[in-house]
Amino acid sequence: MIDRHPWLDALAHAVLIVGVLVVAFPVYVAVIASTHGPNDFMSGLIPLLPGSEMLANYRSMLTDGLSSSGAPPLGGMLWNSLVMALCIAFGKIVISILSAYAIVYFRFPFRAVAFWMIFITLMLPVEVRIVPTFKVVADLGLLDSYAGLTIPLIASATATFLFRQFFLTVPDELMEAARIDGAGPLKFFRDILLPLSRTNIAALFVILFIYGWNQYLWPMMITTTSSHYTIVMGIKRMSDVADALPQWNVVMTTVVLAMLPPVIVVVGMQRLFVKGLIETEK
Amino acid sequence: MSAIEIAAVSKVYAGGIRAVSDVSLLIADGEFIVLVGPSGCGKSTLLRMIAGLESISSGTVAIGSRVVNEVDPAARNIAMVFQNYALYPHMSVYDNLAYGLRNRGVPKADIDARVAEAARMLEISPFLDRKPKQLSGGQRQRVAMGRAIVRKPDAFLFDEPLSNLDAKLRVSMRGEIRQLQRRLGVTSVYVTHDQLEAMTLADRIVVLYGGRIEQVGRPLDVYHNPASTFVASFIGSPAMNLADAEVSGGSVAIGEQVMASGVAGIADGKLTVGLRAEDIQPDESGTGVPFAVRYIEELGAQRLVHGSVEGRHLTMALSPDVPLADEIRVMVAADRLHFFENGSGRRMARRGA
Numbered sequence: 001m002i003d004r005h006p007w008l009d010a011l012a013h014a015v016l017i018v019g020v021l022v023v024a025f026p027v028y029v030a031v032i033a034s035t036h037g038p039n040d041f042m043s044g045l046i047p048l049l050p051g052s053e054m055l056a057n058y059r060s061m062l063t064d065g066l067s068s069s070g071a072p073p074l075g076g077m078l079w080n081s082l083v084m085a086l087c088i089a090f091g092k093i094v095i096s097i098l099s100a101y102a103i104v105y106f107r108f109p110f111r112a113v114a115f116w117m118i119f120i121t122l123m124l125p126v127e128v129r130i131v132p133t134f135k136v137v138a139d140l141g142l143l144d145s146y147a148g149l150t151i152p153l154i155a156s157a158t159a160t161f162l163f164r165q166f167f168l169t170v171p172d173e174l175m176e177a178a179r180i181d182g183a184g185p186l187k188f189f190r191d192i193l194l195p196l197s198r199t200n201i202a203a204l205f206v207i208l209f210i211y212g213w214n215q216y217l218w219p220m221m222i223t224t225t226s227s228h229y230t231i232v233m234g235i236k237r238m239s240d241v242a243d244a245l246p247q248w249n250v251v252m253t254t255v256v257l258a259m260l261p262p263v264i265v266v267v268g269m270q271r272l273f274v275k276g277l278i279e280t281e282k
Numbered sequence: 283m284s285a286i287e288i289a290a291v292s293k294v295y296a297g298g299i300r301a302v303s304d305v306s307l308l309i310a311d312g313e314f315i316v317l318v319g320p321s322g323c324g325k326s327t328l329l330r331m332i333a334g335l336e337s338i339s340s341g342t343v344a345i346g347s348r349v350v351n352e353v354d355p356a357a358r359n360i361a362m363v364f365q366n367y368a369l370y371p372h373m374s375v376y377d378n379l380a381y382g383l384r385n386r387g388v389p390k391a392d393i394d395a396r397v398a399e400a401a402r403m404l405e406i407s408p409f410l411d412r413k414p415k416q417l418s419g420g421q422r423q424r425v426a427m428g429r430a431i432v433r434k435p436d437a438f439l440f441d442e443p444l445s446n447l448d449a450k451l452r453v454s455m456r457g458e459i460r461q462l463q464r465r466l467g468v469t470s471v472y473v474t475h476d477q478l479e480a481m482t483l484a485d486r487i488v489v490l491y492g493g494r495i496e497q498v499g500r501p502l503d504v505y506h507n508p509a510s511t512f513v514a515s516f517i518g519s520p521a522m523n524l525a526d527a528e529v530s531g532g533s534v535a536i537g538e539q540v541m542a543s544g545v546a547g548i549a550d551g552k553l554t555v556g557l558r559a560e561d562i563q564p565d566e567s568g569t570g571v572p573f574a575v576r577y578i579e580e581l582g583a584q585r586l587v588h589g590s591v592e593g594r595h596l597t598m599a600l601s602p603d604v605p606l607a608d609e610i611r612v613m614v615a616a617d618r619l620h621f622f623e624n625g626s627g628r629r630m631a632r633r634g635a
Contacts (some may be wrong), residue, residue, distance in 0.1 A: 173368035176335050181382030181429075182356035191381070195372040 011063045027259075030233065033252035041248045045226075047218050052171065057253045072226045074234065074257055078221070081230040082261060082265055084149045088212030089205050091154035097197065100163035101189055105175065122157040126218055134221055159204055202272035210262045231258040284346025284436045285311045286332065286469060292342035293327050293493075301327040303343070303493040312467045314460070316484035318474055320516070324493040325473045326441060326449065332471060333439050334358050346436055356385075356499040361430035365442040369414040369421045375401075375425050376410040379432050393432075400428040403462070420451045427459070431466070438463070440472040456482060477517050481505065489513050507620075511554055511627035514620060520559045520586055522620070527555035534619060537592030539571045542616040547632030554627070556620030559586065562598035562612050570611035573598070578606070 029046060036051035065073040102108070103115055126133065133152050142148030170193070178188045219230045229237075235254050239246045266273070286309040288595075292301040292328055302324040311316050317325040330336035332343055334355035342349050350358050369378050379397045388396075401407040404424040414422055423443060443459070444452045460483050463470050476479055480487050483499045489504065489512075491497040497509035508514035514522040527536050530550045533543035541555070564570075571591055579586040586600050587606070598612065623629040 170367060171368065173364040173366055175368065176333075176355075176382075177362070177364060177368040177370075177429075178332065179335065179355045180360065180362050182385035183381075187385065192370055192372075198372075 030252045030259075031254050032208050034250075034256050036249050038247050040247050043246075046248075057249055058257075060252065061250055061253045061257070062208040072229065073233075074231065074254060076227065077229050078257065078261070080146075080149075080228055081232065081258070083146055084215065084219070084230060085209050085212035085261075087146065087150035088153050088215075089208040091150060092156040092208050093139045093201055093204055095154060096156050096159035097163050097194075097201070100160050100167055101193065102223065103160075104164055104167040105185070115186065118157050118160050126153060130217065130221065135275055137222060142222075144223055144225050144228050146228075149219055149228065152211075153212065154219060156208075162198065162200065162204060166197060170196060199272050199275040202269050202275075206266055206269050207275045209265050213258075214261050234258075284469060285309060286330070286437060286471070287342075287344040288328075289342045289344070291328070291331060291343060293324070293331060293336065294339040300493055302420065304332070305343075305493075305495055307488060307495065308499065309469060312469055314463050314470045314472065314483060314485045315488060316472045316474060316480040316486075317490055318477055318480035318516075319496075319582035321475060323490040325475075325490045327493075328490070329439055329441055329471055329473045332437075333360055357407045357619075359433075359436045360439055361433045361435040361437075362439040362441065363423075363426045363430050363443045366447050367414070367426040367446075368428075369422060369425055371414055374411050374413060375406060375417070375428075376423055378414065379428050381561050382433055384599075392508065396432045396434075397428075400431040402429065404428050418500075419447050420455060421456060423447060431462075431596070436469065438468050438470040438472075440470065440474075442474055443472075444474075446474075452479075457571060459483065462625050481517070487517070489516060490514075493608045507629070508556070509629050511556070514556045514622070518558065519598070520597045523557040523559065523562070523596045523598075524554055524622070525557070525591075525596065526552065526624070528552050529621075534616075536594055539592050541571055541591075542614050542619060545616045545619065545632075548621055548630060553624055553630065554622040557596065557614055558618065558620075559597045559599040561618040562596065562614055564600065564604055565611040565613040568611050570613040573610050573612045575606060575608055575610065577584065 029048070032048060032050055033046060034039075034057055035054035036047055037053040040047050040051060042174060061074050063073055063075075099114075099118065103111065105120075108114075136200075137143065137148045137152060140148075142151070142180075174192060175188060178192055214232060215230070216232045216236070219228075219233050220236070222235070223229055231254065233253060235258060239251045239256060286307075288305060288309070291305050292300065294300050305324075307315075317328060319325050320489060323388060331338050332345075338351050342351055344350065344358065344413060345358055345449065370381065373381065376397060379400060380393050383393045383396065397410070398407070401410055404427060406421060406424050406428060409417060409421060410426075414425065414524050417425065420553060423446075426443070427475055440459070444455055444478040456479060459472075470480075472483060474483075484501055486498060486502050486505050487554060488498050490513050497504055497513045499507075504513060504517050508517060508522065511524055515524060525536050527534050528551070529535075529542070529545065529548050532545050532548075534541050534545055534555055536555070541557075562573075573587075573589050573591055573596070575587055575589040579588070579589050580602075583602075587598050587600055589596060589598075591612075600606075621632070623630055
């Protein structure tokens with residue numbers, strides 16, 4: 001039972017507004033900072049009103065980069081991040097949906113073992129196994145390549161479980177009806193399971209795209225040439241300069257540009273994304 | 283269209299649980315067979331073995347004289363209607379009906395014609411473009427039937443298809459299924475736990491209990507000559523009254539009260555006597571057995587009077603016109619009594635009758 005008092009409503013709204021402000025303020029600061037010239041930060045105070053250097057900042061970062069910090073033009077880094085995020089998102093979805101399909105619908109020897117092996121990898125995120133993984137990737141000659149950037153991050157226990165849980169809610173009769181209708185395992189997967197998983201796939205894609213986009217530690221380990229730098233690394237390199245002040249205006253320009261693709265993905269897939277998270281009736 | 287021959291079929295699950303034991307049954311071409319029994323009696327397992335969704339532990343199932351033990355469900359040329367409809371939720375009604383045909387490589391024009399015909403027969407033509415979610419329960423059930431019909435199968439298998447419908451719709455769909463099956467003449471096996479559905483639909487009823495066949499027969503034969511106390515109590519509503527009784531010299535007594543006399547062909551001794559509710563009649567002469575009325579269920583056309591004779595609970599069905607009192611005198615015609623062995627519960631045949 002929800003009590004409806006005017007002042008309770010006001011309090012709830014106040015809390016929500018404070019929450020939004022806390023989240024939105026840094027974003028606002030970043031956007032504002034990206035519109036100023038380099039000298040506006042010397043005073044130690046961050047300006048809170050838009051400046052006049054916006055176009056210049058964005059143009060120079062997209063075309064020239066910041067050579068003093070060893071940062072190439074942002075276009076290339078954005079592209080690298082995009083490739084990596086897309087490869088990770090698609091790779092994870094393909095592998096996890098197939099393994100979940102195998103675990104749920106097929107009776108094979110050591111099925112339980114396979115299930116627990118996948119489960120155990122949940123306890124071993126990239127950061128924990130980073131040294132051995134690096135060794136393997138280096139021995140395979142995958143340093144400084146898209147393959148090296150993405151493949152070690154593709155296996156996903158979380159996504160496998162998500163699909164497994166979803167498949168378990170699909171009534172068995174649907175599979176039996178398909179069998180009687182003459183659909184083999186692959187046909188059942190393609191014609192029935194895949195279309196039913198559409199919203200789940202969309203929700204997962206959004207989450208995994210952002211996960212891939214925000215990867216920082218692994219790309220830093222694996223890339224040594226600027227042609228494979230990702231945008232998140234670029235931000236780090238620019239803000240972390242020796243013997244000089246970081247150029248906050250261009251750092252913030254980069255930050256704003258780095259935020260855009262995930263925002264576009266979330267906004268573009270919002271409808272499916274929400275459906276995938278809340279839909280229960282099948 | 284073809285006969286189905288089930289020979290000594292058993293199903294043993296991992297862990298040694300016997301779901302179906304040594305069931306043999308010959309289903310004639312075009313016959314409507316209803317498998318009925320309480321939950322866990324093996325009726326669904328038996329149906330699923332015919333469909334090929336469950337492997338057969340021993341024995342053989344033949345459809346149209348072809349043994350299908352190792353044949354894939356799709357290749358058995360059967361169609362199944364599921365309790366929860368099992369429609370493909372993302373496909374339109376048309377695609378639901380057409381899916382199985384497409385998988386078999388039926389030409390497009392042929393699919394169109396078959397779907398249109400089935401839709402017309404089931405009156406679902408206006409919904410062909412809709413998704414199952416947009417249909418009511420009864421319409422979904424029709425679509426599920428349509429999916430079975432378009433296949434032109436050798437046999438229809440129904441797995442409690444009406445259980446998810448409300449009572450009124452169940453009655454009307456029951457009638458439609460029966461008419462449809464008559465019209466198409468397709469051999470049908472229908473699983474239900476509802477004895478009324480079994481009685482009204484079946485050419486022959488198969489009563490299953492504990493994985494075994496208790497009795498096979500036409501509905502009225504099963505009703506009037508139940509083979510065991512289980513069948514007697516399962517088929518018919520209200521259930522047949524069963525009471526411990528003793529026969530001596532042709533008279534049947536429950537406790538001290540002689541219910542009927544002049545019973546021929548039954549040896550003296552203790553047994554279980556069965557009385558249909560409608561066979562217990564008030565005795566207007568006032569000399570019958572005293573029946574203590576406990577409570578009454580009004581059904582409109584008749585009333586069910588629950589009471590006891592000598593402490594044994596009995597139910598009788600009376601016309602609402604019969605006047606009631608706290609205690610009424612009742613009688614039963616001797617030829618309306620059913621006798622079952624104590625212990626085994628098997629029906630006792632009357633010698634020379």
